[in-house]
Amino acid sequence: MNSKQSILHSALLGVSLTLAATTVYAGGSGTAGDFTRGAKAWSDNCARCHNMREPKEFRDDQWRVTVAHMRVRGGLTGQEARDILTFLQSSN
Amino acid sequence: MHISHVLRRARVRGDRRAIRVVSTLSVHPVALAVAATLAVGLPSVAGAADDLATVKSDVEQLKRDVAQANEWRTVNSNVHLTGYAAVSYSAPEAGDSSFGGTTFNPIFHYLYKDLLLLEAELEIELEDDGATATALEYLTLDLFVNDYLTVIAGKFLSPIGQFRQNLHPAWINKLPSAPLGFGHEGAAPLSDVGLQLRGGVPLGPAKVNYAVYTGNGPKLELNGVGTEIEAVMSEGFGADNNENKVVGARIGVLPVPNLEIGASAATGSTLDDTGATGKRDYDVIGADAALQIAGLDLRAEYVRSEIGAGPVAAVDPGEKQWKTWYGQAAYRIPGTPLEAVARFGKFTPPGANPTEQWAVGVNYVFAANVIAKLAYEANDTEGVEDDDRALAQIAYGF
Numbered sequence: 359m360n361s362k363q364s365i366l367h368s369a370l371l372g373v374s375l376t377l378a379a380t381t382v383y384a385g386g387s388g389t390a391g392d393f394t395r396g397a398k399a400w401s402d403n404c405a406r407c408h409n410m411r412e413p414k415e416f417r418d419d420q421w422r423v424t425v426a427h428m429r430v431r432g433g434l435t436g437q438e439a440r441d442i443l444t445f446l447q448s449s450n
Numbered sequence: 451m452h453i454s455h456v457l458r459r460a461r462v463r464g465d466r467r468a469i470r471v472v473s474t475l476s477v478h479p480v481a482l483a484v485a486a487t488l489a490v491g492l493p494s495v496a497g498a499a500d501d502l503a504t505v506k507s508d509v510e511q512l513k514r515d516v517a518q519a520n521e522w523r524t525v526n527s528n529v530h531l532t533g534y535a536a537v538s539y540s541a542p543e544a545g546d547s548s549f550g551g552t553t554f555n556p557i558f559h560y561l562y563k564d565l566l567l568l569e570a571e572l573e574i575e576l577e578d579d580g581a582t583a584t585a586l587e588y589l590t591l592d593l594f595v596n597d598y599l600t601v602i603a604g605k606f607l608s609p610i611g612q613f614r615q616n617l618h619p620a621w622i623n624k625l626p627s628a629p630l631g632f633g634h635e636g637a638a639p640l641s642d643v644g645l646q647l648r649g650g651v652p653l654g655p656a657k658v659n660y661a662v663y664t665g666n667g668p669k670l671e672l673n674g675v676g677t678e679i680e681a682v683m684s685e686g687f688g689a690d691n692n693e694n695k696v697v698g699a700r701i702g703v704l705p706v707p708n709l710e711i712g713a714s715a716a717t718g719s720t721l722d723d724t725g726a727t728g729k730r731d732y733d734v735i736g737a738d739a740a741l742q743i744a745g746l747d748l749r750a751e752y753v754r755s756e757i758g759a760g761p762v763a764a765v766d767p768g769e770k771q772w773k774t775w776y777g778q779a780a781y782r783i784p785g786t787p788l789e790a791v792a793r794f795g796k797f798t799p800p801g802a803n804p805t806e807q808w809a810v811g812v813n814y815v816f817a818a819n820v821i822a823k824l825a826y827e828a829n830d831t832e833g834v835e836d837d838d839r840a841l842a843q844i845a846y847g848f
Contacts, residue, residue, distance in 0.1 A: 433659025
């Protein structure tokens, strides 16, 4: 491994450790989902990648798992995920 | 029965109380009317009792149904089967047209409380010879550490750029084909096996999403006669053949919700399975952008993968570079289920002429997750006969 790679390797590891430490420290227990915030987050985030799926497409329990998947895939915060879930479960 | 007859029978029995009551009724029309009403009403009272029992039973059943319907709220694990499927048709200018691209990608989701998500996608594909190929597209255990961090372990889609990790499913991809260089043996990494940290962090009105990972990394593939490095294979290997993990990251910035600008990089080492290439440096950089505005969906991505020189390599010791980029615009025509799409891409493999591709298409959006696509692809490589083709596909995300 050359010096340029070594520096980049170290930098990426440093960034990842810093991110992990920062975010773990930040905690983020958050609050319960909010319908209004959820409607906005749904509108803001889902169409960034795909056509908007109708709330009526899934049952409440299915949305629970689907939103967890989208939280990972779409880089959503936990709060955004809870808000969107509340909106979807209240609108289906 | 006539009242006089009742009175006579009471006298025969010597029932003085009955004689008194019946005599009273016979001389008081109002009392008689009340008695008649009571007599008529008795069967109704009995029916009402039956109705009440039925209602009680229904309510109990309803309570049981409601409790059952809400069980998912209290159980620890939820399961959901999702995924997508597609059937395609290809008509090349040179060669035979055929139905193909028949793929079925079930995705299994198991969520334990709000703590751990298991995600697994299989890719089941019908091959040209009629056999069925099955591959594990990804399998990860996602641990939700807090609102801003998820730790992922397993085989994951490469976080380099956007197409591979977010846009490649057939019901999401606006065209029937992937952009040049974003498939197998291309420039963009496909998958890796290792550990990943990812999440999103709000920054005032803006937002940042990130992914940082380390994994086994890719392998080099030689050509058929073993004299040349043909491709960097990045399908996500279950073992590291060069004792050097790849480390990579992507950061995406959203200054406003409908605009995302991303930058990616990865570095490590790679080697072929025979060891003939010697261990090579491996570097990837990428940039991507996406904007949704006024019915338009605009995207662009650039990825460059390169391997370093191998001074003591027995095979193909020089540096090599694979570059690709594409720009895409899609427009949903207001008030109709129609969507127009255009994409230009250019893929430059090492030691060969680049290929340029224009693809234009029109989609019929039956539903958000049911899309029929019709497209024409013009592929132009200098010195090679054009490989233009018409494509059709129907895709369903379930």
